Amino acid sequence: AQSVTQLxxxxxxxxxxxxxxxxxxxxxxxxxxxxYVQYPNQGLQLLLKYTTGATLVKGINGFEAExxxxxxxxHLTKPSAHMSDAAEYFCAVRPDTGRRALTFGxxxxxxxxx
Amino acid sequence: xxxxxxxxxYLIKTRGQQVTLSCSPISGHRSVSWYQQTPGQGLQFxxxxxxxxxxxxxxxxxxxxxxxxxxxxxxxxxxTLELGDSALYLCASSGPLGENTEAFFGQGTRLxxx
Numbered sequence: 001a002q003s004v005t006q007l008x009x010x011x012x013x014x015x016x017x018x019x020x021x022x023x024x025x026x027x028x029x030x031x032x033x034x035x036y037v038q039y040p041n042q043g044l045q046l047l048l049k050y051t052t053g054a055t056l057v058k059g060i061n062g063f064e065a066e067x068x069x070x071x072x073x074x075h076l077t078k079p080s081a082h083m084s085d086a087a088e089y090f091c092a093v094r095p096d097t098g099r100r101a102l103t104f105g106x107x108x109x110x111x112x113x114x
Numbered sequence: 115x116x117x118x119x120x121x122x123x124y125l126i127k128t129r130g131q132q133v134t135l136s137c138s139p140i141s142g143h144r145s146v147s148w149y150q151q152t153p154g155q156g157l158q159f160x161x162x163x164x165x166x167x168x169x170x171x172x173x174x175x176x177x178x179x180x181x182x183x184x185x186x187x188x189x190x191x192x193x194t195l196e197l198g199d200s201a202l203y204l205c206a207s208s209g210p211l212g213e214n215t216e217a218f219f220g221q222g223t224r225l226x227x228x
Contacts, residue, residue: 036219043118043204043219090157094215100145100208101170102217104157 002027002095004074006105014113019063019078021108023091026072032094033074034102035065039087047089050074061085086112116141118207118220126226132193135223139186139207145169146188147217148180151202160203163188192225200227 007022025031032051036044048059055067065076076089091105119138127133139146147170148160159172163182180190192199202224206217 032215034216041221041224043120043221044206046216046218049216092157098211099170100147100162100164100206100211100215100217101159101172102147102149102157102206103159104149106156 001103002031002093003103004091004093004105006091006108008108009106010109010111012111012113013081015083016080019081019085019110021076021089021110023074023076023105024072025074025093027093027095033067034092034094035059035063035076036090036092037087038090044090047076081112083112083114086110118205118218120205120220120223122223123221124224126228127195128228129195129197131195132191133195133225134189134191135203137188137205137220139188140218143207143209144186145208146182146186147206147208148188148190149204149206151204160190195227197227199225201225
């Protein structure tokens with residue numbers, strides 16, 4: 001079964017610093033990958049998705065992620081952190097076009113220090 | 115376009131009781147998936163309904179069940195509640211299956227079992 005691993009359950013950065021949240025997937029074929037953000041007591045909001053094509057994916061709120069097949073990674077980055085970015089971030093995989101079920105990573109809580 | 119609506123937002127139930135949660139998908143979406151989110155197990159897929167039929171099921175006991183109505187609204191039911199069922203239950207709505215299928219999440223129902 002396909003899975004995703006998020007390295008680091010907590011990441012703390014200063015406001016204005018680079019944000020890097022790591023996600024590695026296990027798959028024998030290119031999967032469909034997603035990053036979601038969750039604010040306290042809220043549902044999940046889609047930040048960006050990788051399907052096929054361009055390996056650098058741009059999302060909302062200035063986030064982007066690069067799909068690297070050779071490293072089986074899909075890390076999330078943002079050049080300059082903002083206080084409002086403090087939230088929990090989840091990487092997720094959908095194995096193929098035939099199923100909608102998502103498998104999520106364990107999540108990374110991002111803290112932004114003033 | 116209205117988003118995914120889950121009701122109620124909060125519930126407190128006693129062990130042994132049963133509970134029903136409701137989810138109204140985005141207009142035009144015929145697929146509804148349910149996820150359980152707990153601090154210990156993270157986000158786990160419960161089941162998916164499409165056109166009133168369960169299409170996929172996660173690894174949960176039979177106490178967890180669901181259904182979908184002709185208007186695509188879905189309910190999930192948990193019988194004989196246990197303390198460990200305390201969780202945030204998230205519903206996701208999706209359009210047709212394909213490469214660009216996205217899951218749009220509701221705000222969740224926070225269930226507390228006492």
